[in-house]
Amino acid sequence: NAGVTQTPKFQVLKTGQSMTLQCAQDMNHEYMSWYRQDPGMGLRLIHYSVGAGITDQGEVPNGYNVSRSTTEDFPLRLLSAAPSQTSVYFCASSKRQGYNEQFFGPGTRLTVL
Amino acid sequence: AQKVTQAQTEISVVEKEDVTLDCVYETRDTTYYLFWYKQPPSGELVFLIRRNSFDEQNEISGRYSWNFQKSTSSFNFTITASQVVDSAVYFCALSGNSGGYQKVTFGTGTKLQVIP
Numbered sequence A: 001n002a003g004v005t006q007t008p009k010f011q012v013l014k015t016g017q018s019m020t021l022q023c024a025q026d027m028n029h030e031y032m033s034w035y036r037q038d039p040g041m042g043l044r045l046i047h048y049s050v051g052a053g054i055t056d057q058g059e060v061p062n063g064y065n066v067s068r069s070t071t072e073d074f075p076l077r078l079l080s081a082a083p084s085q086t087s088v089y090f091c092a093s094s095k096r097q098g099y100n101e102q103f104f105g106p107g108t109r110l111t112v113l
Numbered sequence B: 001a002q003k004v005t006q007a008q009t010e011i012s013v014v015e016k017e018d019v020t021l022d023c024v025y026e027t028r029d030t031t032y033y034l035f036w037y038k039q040p041p042s043g044e045l046v047f048l049i050r051r052n053s054f055d056e057q058n059e060i061s062g063r064y065s066w067n068f069q070k071s072t073s074s075f076n077f078t079i080t081a082s083q084v085v086d087s088a089v090y091f092c093a094l095s096g097n098s099g100g101y102q103k104v105t106f107g108t109g110t111k112l113q114v115i116p
Helices: none
Strands: A004-007 A010-013 A019-025 A031-038 A042-051 A054-057 A064-066 A076-078 A087-094 A108-112 B003-005 B010-014 B019-021 B024-026 B033-039 B046-052 B059-061 B064-069 B074-079 B088-096 B103-106 B110-115
Touching (some): A010 A019, A019 A087, A042 B088, B003 B088, B024 B074, B033 B074, B046 B059, B046 B064, B046 B074, B074 B088
Antiparallel strands (some): A004 A019, A019 A076, A064 A076, B003 B024, B019 B074, B064 B074, B088 B103, B088 B110
């Protein structure tokens, strides 16, 4: 099992550019989520999904879009990158919604200039 | 809305000292789950423990122990005889649904430095 994989590991964008952060898991987990980690802020939930076709917003959803067409994949789209979106992004999955421990990907470090 | 507070931003201890990391939570749910995760300097996030709201038994795993007290809404984590490898950021998290889907809220983390 590869667990949770994220690509890319590093990315530099210019303000206004769009991009998609990829996340995949091979554990047949129902629940997947995206967090951003900023110094002093901990991990903040951006969007999450409780199963294929079902997504919902977290604490800080503005500027991000998600969809979940398969159980395995949960991409995060930045529509028009802003310097405030400079952060480390983590994708996570768990067996069922919220009850089980989450398995995290290695993270994507994004810089927006 | 649910909330997790980790008031200790950074803690430094000398190796072999005991250290307790505090976690206080707020929720209106009667059923919820509490977690601790570790983030070593390499950056990955590692699950340590899960507790549900109906299980107030303390847990011990080697040098790690957890004290869950519903009366004070706290879920504290103690490391006994700390080691340099314990240096990391530790996050407390709460999962609740407040009538909707389960969401997980993390605290801001406590950075622990163990000095040899």
